[in-house]
Structures are given as structure tokens and as C-alpha cells.
Amino acid sequence: MNRLWRKKRFFLGGLLALLLFVLMHSLIQSGLVSRHIQSLFVPVGLNMILALSLFLLVGMLGELSLGHAGFMSIGAYAGGLFSKVMMHVLPVWVRFPLALLVGALVAALLALLLSVPVFRLKGDYLAIVTLAFGEIVRSLVINLPFTGGAAGLKGIPKDTSFSFLYWIVVFTIWLTRWIYYSKIGLEWRAIRDNAIAAEACGIPVVSRKRAAFVFAASFAGIAGVLYSHHYSILTAEVFGFNRSIEVLVMVVLGGLESATATAVSAFFLTIAPEMLRFLNQYRMLIYSLMLIIVMIGRNTQWAKPKWFQQRRENA
Amino acid sequence: MISSQAARREPSGYPALEAENLSVRFGGLNALQGFSFQLGYQQIGGLIGPNGAGKTTCFNLLTNLYEPTEGNIKLFGHEIKGAPSYHLFRWGLGRTFQNIRLFHRMTVLENVMVTQPNSSFFRANHQHRKDALELLDFFHLADQAEKKAGSLPYGAQRRLEIARALAGNPGVLLLDEPAAGMNPSETYQLAEQIKEIRNRFQVSILLIEHDMHLVMGVCDYLWVLNFGQQIAQGTPMEIQRNPAVIEAYLGRKERSEC
Numbered sequence: 273m274n275r276l277w278r279k280k281r282f283f284l285g286g287l288l289a290l291l292l293f294v295l296m297h298s299l300i301q302s303g304l305v306s307r308h309i310q311s312l313f314v315p316v317g318l319n320m321i322l323a324l325s326l327f328l329l330v331g332m333l334g335e336l337s338l339g340h341a342g343f344m345s346i347g348a349y350a351g352g353l354f355s356k357v358m359m360h361v362l363p364v365w366v367r368f369p370l371a372l373l374v375g376a377l378v379a380a381l382l383a384l385l386l387s388v389p390v391f392r393l394k395g396d397y398l399a400i401v402t403l404a405f406g407e408i409v410r411s412l413v414i415n416l417p418f419t420g421g422a423a424g425l426k427g428i429p430k431d432t433s434f435s436f437l438y439w440i441v442v443f444t445i446w447l448t449r450w451i452y453y454s455k456i457g458l459e460w461r462a463i464r465d466n467a468i469a470a471e472a473c474g475i476p477v478v479s480r481k482r483a484a485f486v487f488a489a490s491f492a493g494i495a496g497v498l499y500s501h502h503y504s505i506l507t508a509e510v511f512g513f514n515r516s517i518e519v520l521v522m523v524v525l526g527g528l529e530s531a532t533a534t535a536v537s538a539f540f541l542t543i544a545p546e547m548l549r550f551l552n553q554y555r556m557l558i559y560s561l562m563l564i565i566v567m568i569g570r571n572t573q574w575a576k577p578k579w580f581q582q583r584r585e586n587a
Numbered sequence: 588m589i590s591s592q593a594a595r596r597e598p599s600g601y602p603a604l605e606a607e608n609l610s611v612r613f614g615g616l617n618a619l620q621g622f623s624f625q626l627g628y629q630q631i632g633g634l635i636g637p638n639g640a641g642k643t644t645c646f647n648l649l650t651n652l653y654e655p656t657e658g659n660i661k662l663f664g665h666e667i668k669g670a671p672s673y674h675l676f677r678w679g680l681g682r683t684f685q686n687i688r689l690f691h692r693m694t695v696l697e698n699v700m701v702t703q704p705n706s707s708f709f710r711a712n713h714q715h716r717k718d719a720l721e722l723l724d725f726f727h728l729a730d731q732a733e734k735k736a737g738s739l740p741y742g743a744q745r746r747l748e749i750a751r752a753l754a755g756n757p758g759v760l761l762l763d764e765p766a767a768g769m770n771p772s773e774t775y776q777l778a779e780q781i782k783e784i785r786n787r788f789q790v791s792i793l794l795i796e797h798d799m800h801l802v803m804g805v806c807d808y809l810w811v812l813n814f815g816q817q818i819a820q821g822t823p824m825e826i827q828r829n830p831a832v833i834e835a836y837l838g839r840k841e842r843s844e845c
Contacts, residue, residue, distance in 0.1 A: 458701040462690045469688035472650060473702045474676030474755055529692075 289442045293435070300434065308546075314502050316542045317437045318495050323522040323538035324448045324531060325491035330520065331528040332457060333484045334464030336399040338516050339406030340492055343379045345511035346409060347493025349419055351375030352428040352500035359429055368431040372497050379493025380486045387482040406516055413508040424507035425500075432502040440498065441535075444491065448531035460484055525566065601664030603628050603791035604649070604680075604759045609658035611648060618644045620815045621658070626759070629785055631792045633806035633823075635799075637835060640812040642795045643685060646763055649793075650675055650682055663758065677704065681752030682761040685795075687744050691737030695728055695747060696720070698736050702755040719754065725787070726750045726780075742773050746780075753788055760784070762794040766801050774798055778805050803827065811835065 296313075299305045322344060329337050351371040358367050390401050413419045420426065451457045459480050462470040471477050500506050522541050526534035544562065548555045602625040609622045619641040626632045634642050647653045649660055651672050660667050662680055670678075690698050699719040723729040726746040731739065736747060745765060752760055765781070766774045778801050785792055796802045802809065803823040811819040811826060813835040819826060826832055 458693070458697055461693050461697070462701045465690035465692050466688045469684065469690065471672045472676060472682055473751065474673045475701070476671070476673045
């Protein structure tokens, strides 16, 4: 893969994103897309960002985190509170980017604090600590005086627009792909494949792990800010353990090898439950069955067409 | 700290790698006892001995994976005590492992590029890619650069591990059983290649090996360990005739046989 081809692909990707944007935007404007479909855009976009940020940790670094929704929650509340306070002070085009920054920074800061003790642990232990962290965040949010408690935080300005979300998703996909092939991405993947060899090859394993953790958390924080500024109301229950697992399923189904596959997997897993609404009470049953079949099929030969297998080997 | 490349290449009065009175104890086991050696510039040294003699333990001490109970290690005249393993690589100490430890889900090219020094924090530039391909070409791996490292045949994986260590531009290279699992013709090629590596990359090499053809053909100097203690040192010719070494490998002759 040489430089020219990469440049070409960058412009092709950008062009494709722009075309898709114009298409979707005009469809919404003309009213051809039903309200129901429109209401799916935001969850799809948010899940893509979340899945991609978790892909950094699980796919590239190879560490399991079960508390990713905790960071989203922190970002959502930090950004939401900031916007609520600044609602009548700053105009929206200053306030919203600042809210995104605040959400990302607060999530990153907490991730940094957590990463100091956490990366003394590995594998299953890390998973348990992050799981506990997610629960701590949830119960803190319910009990703190300024978060609205169990009733939720209301009255956050609705700043997230479709076009803004769309471009943030495109940027995240591009950024994750870029990181994947960058020096730090290489180092993360080296740590995933063999931590002992990575250390012997001049990679400071613990500090690189921390960097990945902080980076992933800040992107989850951004997803949280986008969430709070779309729905305008926040409750702690939304960011529970279930959500962390949901995102993890998207990442694992994406194959842990490619950012694009992760985004595609997030897209399908978000719309699938909605597309199955006609099944009424059997909906979640069929959805779970589908998930099981796809997960098994992912690793068996018969599910992959011949040309796909060959492409993978050459890649 | 050793930063300039020149410091690693030019003899500065210090040996490239030096250990003094190196000892380590695991509980009641003396894994290594009072072992001293000096590896000169661009010398190929060999560390041999029967199984369990303490050779790999010695390597793990040299790369700071274990902490010595006694003694010290100097790399280009600088004490390495307390430095984390990844610092040693940046100071010019590269190593391979007895059981291959490649980054198996990354491509061959990526395996080499990840250890290149001074490549920018984010994106490796064109020059780095070219350097990496050149290095792979030397190890006959250039045509498989885009393959996953884990999919390579065994011998190629061994070569890739050496290439990966060399990409970091080391001054000293530690090879832990480079010929393990290779057939005689592969071993012969490897021997030639080790000498070429020394000349082309100007590195000092310390290797552990059980294959005596390789050791005797390649090494300038040998140290023989048995039960954690050095029992002999010298040139390959001297070692071959040393009675203590013969005894350690083959056992003592029964008196009745004489």
C-alpha cells in the first residue's frame, strides 16, 4: 500500500462521505424518510463512535473493558451540566464545541486517574475493575446533589444536529483507521500480540496502555455529550452495564481487526432490533438468536465466500 | 544514557557488553553463580552448556527481566541496573526469544516498523517504509512483507525475529537458540547470515545455541556454563579440547573402560 494509493483512498472516502451526506440530508428535507427512521440516526451514530472508541481498547490494545458506558456517562453529565450553566451566557456555536471539549476532558481525566492502579492488572482482572468502575459512576450519578438524581438531569439545550453528528462519526472512523496504521497504533497492536516481546522491543507497555485508555475514554465522553445534547434529558440508568456490553458485542462482532468493520457492525446491531419490531413479543428472542448464529458463523469456513478468505490472507 | 549512534559503533575503551560476578538465586536454587564475561566490539560470543545450565537465565538478567542477586551488567560501559527493559532496547540491546515471540497478527512489515527508532509518533514516513523493506530483503522476507507474521513458516519466523531486533539499530544482539527447530541446511544458512549480520550492521552478537556445528563455525569466543557456574571459556578450538566441557556434555569415562 503506497502513499499515492493512500492519498487516493482518502479523497475517495471523503467524496463518498460527502455524497452520502447530501443524499441523506436531501431525503430528510424532502420528508421521504419517516420519523421512525429519522429517530434511528442518532443512536446509530452514537453507537458507532462508542464502538470505535472501544475498538481502540479491545481490538488494538487487546484489553477487555466492561465499563465503557461509565465514561460515556461522565462525558454526558459533564457536558450537559456545562451547557445548562452556560445556556444564556454563550452562543450555541461557542457553547457546544466547548461542551464537547469539557465532556472529553473530564472523561479523559478520570480515565487517567483510574489507569494508574488499573494497569497493574491484566486480562480478567482489568475487566472486573472496569466493570466496578461503571457501577460506581452509575451510583455516584444517582446520589450526587447536582446531577438531578434518579429523576434525571433535565433542560439540556438540544444542540446536536444531524449534520454535526454525521461529520463527527465520519471523523471518528477516519481517525481510528489512521491510528490503526500509525506508530502508536502499531505499538498498541504489538502489545496486544505479545507484551513481553513488545517491552523487549523498546515499547513502554504500561504508559502506552494508559494512553489508549485515556484516548478511548475521551471519545466515549464525546459520544456522551452528543447524547445529552440530543435527548436533552439524562438518567443514570441509560449508561448501565447493559450498554457497556452492547457496545462490546458490536466491537467483537466487527472482528477486532478493522475500524470500518466495527462501524458497520455497530450500524447493523443498532438497527436490527428496530427492524425486527414486526415480531412483537418475540423480537428480543429472535434478535438474540440472530446474534448467536452470526457469532458462530463468523468463525466458520462456510460463512465466508472464497474470494473473501483469499483477500484476508493477502492483506 | 547512550544516545549517539557513534557511541555504539566506535570502540570507546569499554567492551560492548560486560557482566561482573553475576549471580541470581531463585529460592534455594543458584541459577547463576559468579558469572563474568566481556563481549568485545563486533565480536560473536557463544554461551553454551547442557539443559538447565543457566543460559536463558543469563539472557533474562542481561535484559533486566530478572534482577541479579549479586553482580552488575554494563552496556557500553554504562550500568543497566534498574533501567526498564524497553530502555535497554533504545540503548542498543536487541534480543530474540527461545520460543518465538512475534507480533503474529501484524504484518511482516509492521513487525519491523514498530521497532524502528525515531519514526514519528503518529505516521511512519516513506523513508521508514523503505528502510524496513530493505532490511526484510536482507532476510529474504521482502516478498512476504504484507503477510501476517503468524502465517509464515517456522524458519522465516525466526529470521523475522532477528530482523525485528535489528530494526531498532542495536549495538548488541542477543540470540536465544536461533537454530532451534531448523534442519541442517537451514542451520548452515543461518550461520552464514549471522556472520553477515555482524559485518553489515556492525553489531556484537551473543548467542545461546545447542547446535555445535553452528557454535563452532560462527563464534569467536565461548563461555560454557553448567549448573549455573562457568566451567570453561576460550576459543572454539580450545573449548573442543577442554576436558571439563567434554565431561559436562558426555559424562566422565569409567575407569574400567581404560
